[in-house]
Amino acid sequence: MTTVASPVPATLAPSDVELLRRMLLVRRFEERCAELYSASRIRGFLHLYIGEEAVAVGVGAALEDGDNVVATYREHGHALVRGVPAGAVMAEMFGKVEGCSRGRGGSMHLFSVDHRFYGGHGIVAGGLPVALGLALADRMRGVPRVTACFFGEGAVAEGEFHETMNLAALWTVPMLFCCENNLYAMGTALARSESDTDLTVKAASYGMPAWSVDGMDVIAVREATRRAALQARAGGGPVFLELRTYRFRAHSMYDPELYRSKDEVAVWRERDPIDAIARRLTGAALLDADALEALDAAAMEEVDAAVAFADAGTDEPLSDLTRHVYADRRGERGPEEERT
């Protein structure tokens, strides 16, 4: 077995406050999303990441601007960390043309090619083969870029996961398999879906290094990802990261949470990743109560601005309904060519 505990540096740097800032932004943003959902401003499916922020923020902090990210439908945090403006994400959920997918995607399908953020995938495990291809292109062209692909532990049961793991290892592509193990796929606990719940063994069977990481510890996530990215970027092939985390909220907005106890949730909430990093920063004298409050206020402000931006957004004209099915083509058939 190739599981290696990742080293955590003993001392924090002043710049690590940025990690806290990002986690707070994601948290406040999603809390507002939940409110806006209740107010019927956001519709469709809405999957909150609350409790899991250390994963997206930790991985994101280890990536470079030129790297690729592919994520799931639980991807607000990943998009924000990647630098997609909060306003564009909120406008997307409002179905506005100013949204990062022009209102065509909604909460589950955030895209921003400018940020090399390639979705926003609603089919469990469906993003994995696409990420493989992004990484393959870089491998073939010798570009030192890494593709980080996020997926839940539920995806491990899908054939697409295994096909992609095998091919990624066989072709030594620069890809990071970022498995967000929050223990439940909707209501299905890992032990009820996997014959062997040690996910790293699956990677080992493809000859791929696999590390289990405490996904509630943003520093541990960042350090493990740094090491993995270094290896992948240098041509060492893919790495599987099991990021052990927990979703504090329901799977989506329609989940009465019959499959787990309130006590279990309460125990995990004590390990809130935001409190954890705030405590460590405070302990290291890099943060005090005022600074924390200021960070939080700034996050709230950014969220307010995002909502205002989305509120001011416009509806795409109905005449554009069938746009973007094919590339807009100039020429005989006009830009809004509809191929039927």
Next chain:
Amino acid sequence: MTSTTCREAMREAIREAMLADDRVFLMGEDVGAYGGCFAVSKGLLDEFGPDRIRDTPLSESAFVGAGIGAAIAGLRPIVEIMTVNFSLLALDQILNNAATLRHMSGGQVGVPLVIRMTTGGGRQLAAQHSHSLEGWYGHIPGITVLVPATVDDFRGMLAPALADPDPVLIFEHALLYNAEGELSAGSIPPIDRAVVRRSGRDVTIVTYGGSLAKCLVAADQLAGRGIDAEVIDLRSLRPLDDATLLDSVARTHRAVVVDEGWRSGSISAEVSARITEHAFFDLDAPVLRVCCAEVPLPYAKHLEDAALPSVERVVAAVDEVVNVRA
């Protein structure tokens, strides 16, 4: 004019594309060392090496998805799937990603991917290797579905498909690989246009791919009896070239649609519906269809032959529409 086979024509098209553009590569099961399960890519591994003639494991979903990702990243992959029945294992990637990402991303993520696969029956391969599901794919907005029937189209459709900013699926009828023909000089008509392969005044036979040759034989037989049939090769199932169809029907007032797919909910149903929607008052007879019998294709030769469209069934259908007195 040079004589060639559809297989060689497609191989030449791939070679040419690979030589012209180093972003192009071919990927699929046994395309390399084995030479392609229908020998289309034979010899290309030696010429281009294993990076660009890339053998894949039996992982249809992953390698089609990898083609999608590589296309998004700026390469121009040609993905080969052995037969259309196996493409069902990659349907998630084809429909939920390739056909969808551009729209879902508000126009940001285009997928300039070409997927080639074999289709069609007639080889006694029974019910998991013989079906014609291209009509199904024609249902999906976001992709283009090409169905070459001639050496010219086998030779000429790949380049425009690769130049397309969106996914293009090419369905190659397996019985056509050995079909020979003269390559014409010059370029083929635009890939989204149907072509009149034989002009006639009395009835329009609409077909594509592996059924074209049968329809042309039927038209010759009918001509011997004084019935002058026009034969249209659709060439593309999405988009469908309504204009060419309707123009023909406006002249002949009768139509028969010939398709190896099953009849119910099929591309032949779509063609028939468009004719009745747009040319109802031009028609002197109901539109008839000659399709595959509604069974999974059987192995036994006499049963398979009976299930597939045949020259006799085409002739009989034409006789029926021609005998309707307006």
